[in-house]
Amino acid sequence: MATVNSKRMDKKTWPKSNADVCIRCATCMAVCPVSRVTPLFPGPKQAGPGAERFRKSGDSSVDEWIDLCIGCHLCDMACSSGVNISELNLMAKAKYLDEKGRPLRDWFLTHSFLFAGLASFFSAITNFLLKNQAVKWIADSLLRIERRRELPAYQSPTFRQWFRKRPSSPPFEKGGDACLPLGGQGFEPYSKDRKKVAYFYGCYTNTNEVDVGKATVQVLEANGLEVILPPQECCGLPMLGNGNFKGARKMGLKNVPSLLKAVRSGLDILFSSTSCGHMIRHDYSHLLAIPGTEEVAHHLFDLFEFLRNLRERGNLNIHFKELPLKIAYFPPCHLRSLGIGLPALEILRLIPGLEIENIEADCCGMGGTFGFKKEKYEISQEIGKDLKEAIDRLNPEIVLTDCEGCRMQIRHLTGLKVLHPIQILRDALSDTK
Amino acid sequence: MKGSMRLQTEVLIIGGGATGVGIARDLSLRGIPSLLIEREDFLSGASGRNHGLFHSGGRYVVSDPEAARECIAENRILRKIVPHCIEETDGLFVSLPEDSLDFRDRFIQACEEADIPAYLLSRDHVLSLEPELNPDLLSAVNVPDGAIDPFELVLANAKDAENRGAKFLLHSEVTSILVEGDRVKNILAKNTLHGEEYLIEASYLINAAGAWADRLLKLAGLRMAMALSKGSMLITNQRLANRVINRCRPPSDGDIIVPNHTVSILGTTSVRLEDLEHFEVTPQEVSLLIEETSKMLPAIEETRLIRAYAGIRPLFQSEGKGDDRAISRGFVLIDHEKRDGIRNLITITGGKLVTYRLMAEKTSDLLCRKMGTDLPCSTHLKPIPAMDAPSNLKDRLKASGEAEILCDCELVRTDEVEKILKEGGVKDLQDILHRTRLAKGTCQGGFCIYRLLGILNEMGLAEGDSNKILRGFLEERWKGIRPVLWGSSIKEEELIESIYKGIFNL
Structure with missing residues (x-):
């Protein structure tokens, strides 16, 4: 009986395969960045719904190539029949890696949040080590972390420390303090104006790109909003992307109650990393079945989606100063997968003097931890080629993109200055200067 | 002459x-x-139009013990001489609440008498083996059924x-x-x-x-x-159960689900027929098969079907009996x-x-x-060498990451087909389809057959009018698809139709 029950539960946790609705049209094959550059990956049509027909429950995995799925979700978006291709791939990848075992390298890449605090505190030493060629050589040969890849530097103080200590900041509040009457439980397409918002900044903002967090807070405050940081952990996407459902679910189970508390106290939650946002909005509920996610998702907004909502109601601070910059904007895959259009581009286009172009290219090739892996580095670079060429043609001074992975990759590919769009928006708000 | x-x-x-x-x-x-x-x-x-059941004999053990005894004896021999054609899945005879447990007990008794190894499984045990089965089932009897690739x-x-x-x-x-x-x-x-x-x-x-x-x-x-009895079957897009699923009751329509490579085959009906050359699966048969088989596997109600087909059982008639199922x-x-x-x-x-x-x-x-000779038979002793082309699901899935694939749905490799063509002996498209898994998957050849014609052309094997070959194939394909055309299948059919009409001008 126990076996029966646990099997049933597995089924609930993992969505029922809808490979049956694939009409074999191969549109997904035209958008897959991986199969475009390597014959080793058979492409979404075969790897997803196609291979499903060959996988028998109880059989061990043989589809080693499944590990090459970069997790960009472009296939899901292209599918005319709504097949959850990347989820099918992720489940197959999880099964393959569960059986085969994960290298220590993957543990390091997906658990950086455990030592990020320490790394930040000793950032001078950490960064020296991360840049040191000998260390990189060791990481390359022992852990198979590609040595040509720059390892992200740590910053001190962390965003959270900065937020707490800054003189202008209002007293730090824990997420649960209800300051507004409880909002309706139902879905609201646009949440009503509220004086406070909660911010899910993500690990990378906290320890590696603190200025993204600062800019977010500054822009929100310049719009008359008070920012609250609910207690939070890594969203778990690196683990999920590496097929570690259990680990990812653990992170979700820590985050959702805290976010739910914020939502129930009437706050909207904003994220500046589109990957964290995508994880919480879609994967928490769909793949990981974390209770309460639906309610959180209804009040969870991409930072620029939120600003666009303000703008639509005439509440956005648009006292921008002139910024005579030539900028190229790259919409990350996970932003596109959110299905909210390109809000950052819409808002930035309001800035006078800013010459901004959208980069017409698919996936950057980083795929979170994918691009760090020695065996996948070449594929990652090959995918990025199109993007690099597109950027070269535009010849911008600065490249903007909402995802930290994309930012790392574009810096690596082009050597250009690459920022989060909120940083430029902050610069344009003259009164924050 | x-x-x-x-x-x-x-x-x-x-x-x-x-x-x-x-x-x-x-x-x-x-x-x-x-x-x-x-x-x-x-x-x-x-031989090419059946459900591919590797009989244990269980299916006839109550009604025709003699035939059942032959089945189990051959079952044992074939496992030894053609293991490569057989998937040893075992089969379950499932009793639902509306089925008589008296029949089940008679069934177990008859299996014992016919020397068919059969044992009773509890509901919970059965559901742990085949979780898609109807959870209301009472019990199931396990027999050495299997799947055979004819x-x-x-x-x-x-x-x-x-x-x-x-x-x-x-x-x-x-x-x-x-x-x-x-x-x-x-x-x-x-x-x-x-x-x-x-x-x-x-x-x-x-x-x-x-x-x-x-x-x-x-x-x-x-x-x-002779009594000609049409038996119709449906093919699902995915394999729904790993074992053969039978209904534990006297044989009747829609009482068997046989796994076959990537798919499951739902069978069968029994309809008396006069015309040997022209027969089709009727909508009534399709409804009946879905209704009956989904009682055993409820997922069938929602699953996608990719083809319907029928075969003719050649039954010998000693004298005029009413029910074809009663004929040996x-x-x-x-x-x-x-x-x-x-x-x-x-x-x-x-x-x-x-x-x-x-x-x-x-x-x-x-x-x-x-x-006037007494040369002895030795077919029960001498194994038959395997053909080299087809391999199991796991091997094909693994290889799909390495070789060029001609048929995306069934992961048939281009070199596999080229080898068959080089060996010669194939005269028309149907011959090629009999020798590979080509066109047996989700799209039923919608996308791979025109690719195949390209290969035939490159190898100088495309005799005559390619469009005529395509048309012939599409007509046969249409016959199999039309009875199960709804939902996503119809969407796919629209796409395939526009490919053949728009690109090939058929």
């Missing part, structure tokens, strides 16, 4: 199904030369027979049988592709034409009473010397795919007696 090619053989076998090919191999092992003539390709009749089976038999000297003449139809006194003297045949005519002289003639046995005898001025599924061996005074003619028909070897053995034994 003027202009016709003269062929001579000791034994002429008519019919390239499992029985005919089985006889060819049996005779080749005994050292008796034979020629097999087939109107189309191997497996063009019931194509692999017959083609491997043919290849081995050929290596031992047997000859095959495919795509050739017998047009007349000349009887002189108490003997069949000559047989006239015509190649259906090129129109070439043959005059065949044979010392013995074996009629293994299956459902066409009676029609063939008519050419010799003889008759036999055992086989019939007729010595026309005793029956009609024709000394060198034998008819073998009826039976099951799983008893093909036994049928071949009995036929060959009778032939030997007629020839």
Whole structure:
């Protein structure tokens, strides 16, 4: 009986395969960045719904190539029949890696949040080590972390420390303090104006790109909003992307109650990393079945989606100063997968003097931890080629993109200055200067 | 006859199904030369149009214990001689709340008497083995059923027979049988592709034409009473259960689900038929099959079906009985010397795919007696080498990351098809489809067949009008798809139709 029950539960946790609705049209094959550059990956049509027909429950995995799925979700978006291709791939990848075992390298890449605090505190030493060629050589040969890849530097103080200590900041509040009457439980397409918002900044903002967090807070405050940081952990996407459902679910189970508390106290939650946002909005509920996610998702907004909502109601601070910059904007895959259009581009286009172009290219090739892996580095670079060429043609001074992975990759590919769009928006708000 | 090619053989076998090919191999092992003539390709009749059940005998054990005993004996032999054609899945006879447990107990008893290893499983145990089964089931009996690949089976038999000297003449139809006194003297045949005519002289003639046995005898001025029973089946897009699922009740419509490679096959119906050449699966049959099989596997109600097809059971009728299911599924061996005074003619028909070897053995034994020799049968001892092309699901999935794939749905590799083409012997598209898993998946050849024509063209094998070949294929495909066309299938069909109409201008 126990076996029966646990099997049933597995089924609930993992969505029922809808490979049956694939009409074999191969549109997904035209958008897959991986199969475009390597014959080793058979492409979404075969790897997803196609291979499903060959996988028998109880059989061990043989589809080693499944590990090459970069997790960009472009296939899901292209599918005319709504097949959850990347989820099918992720489940197959999880099964393959569960059986085969994960290298220590993957543990390091997906658990950086455990030592990020320490790394930040000793950032001078950490960064020296991360840049040191000998260390990189060791990481390359022992852990198979590609040595040509720059390892992200740590910053001190962390965003959270900065937020707490800054003189202008209002007293730090824990997420649960209800300051507004409880909002309706139902879905609201646009949440009503509220004086406070909660911010899910993500690990990378906290320890590696603190200025993204600062800019977010500054822009929100310049719009008359008070920012609250609910207690939070890594969203778990690196683990999920590496097929570690259990680990990812653990992170979700820590985050959702805290976010739910914020939502129930009437706050909207904003994220500046589109990957964290995508994880919480879609994967928490769909793949990981974390209770309460639906309610959180209804009040969870991409930072620029939120600003666009303000703008639509005439509440956005648009006292921008002139910024005579030539900028190229790259919409990350996970932003596109959110299905909210390109809000950052819409808002930035309001800035006078800013010459901004959208980069017409698919996936950057980083795929979170994918691009760090020695065996996948070449594929990652090959995918990025199109993007690099597109950027070269535009010849911008600065490249903007909402995802930290994309930012790392574009810096690596082009050597250009690459920022989060909120940083430029902050610069344009003259009164924050 | 003027202009016709003269062929001579000791034994002429008519019919390239499992029985005919089985006889060819049996005779080749005994050292008796034979020629097999087939109107189309191997497996063009019931051998290629069944649910691929590797019978334990359980299905007939209550109604026809004799046939069941034959099944289990052959089941044991085939596991040894053709393991590569068999998936040893086991089968379950499932009792639902509306089914009588008296029948179940009789079933277990009958299995014991027929020497079929059967054991009762509790509801919870069954559900842990096959979680998609109806959770309301009461119990299930496990028997050594399995899945058999009839194509692999017959083609491997043919290849081995050929290596031992047997000859095959495919795509050739017998047009007349000349009887002189108490003997069949000559047989006239015509190649259906090129129109070439043959005059065949044979010392013995074996009629293994299956459902066409009676029609063939008519050419010799003889008759036999046969009941033609159409059995329709549906194919699901994915494999829904790993074991054969039977309903534990007296055989009736829609009581079996057989796993087959990537798919499950839902069967069957039983409809009396007069016309051998034109038959289709009717909407009533489709509804009936879904309704009945989904009682065992509720997922069937929502699953996608990719094809419907029907085969004709050649059932021998000793006297007019009402229900075809009551007619023995055992086989019939007729010595026309005793029956009609024709000394060198034998008819073998009826039976099951799983008893093909036994049928071949009995036929060959009778032939030997007629020839006055006592060469022993050895087909139960000598394994049949595997064909090299098809491999199991795991191997194909693994290889799909390495080689060029021609058929995305069934992961058939381009080099696999090229090899078959290079070996020669394939005359038309249907022949290629019989020898690979091409076009057996989700899109049913919608995307791979035009790719195949490209390969045929490159290899200089595309004879005649490619559009005509495509049209013929599409008509046959349409026949199989139309009965199950709704939901996502219809969406896909629109796409495929626009490809063929828009790009190929068909």
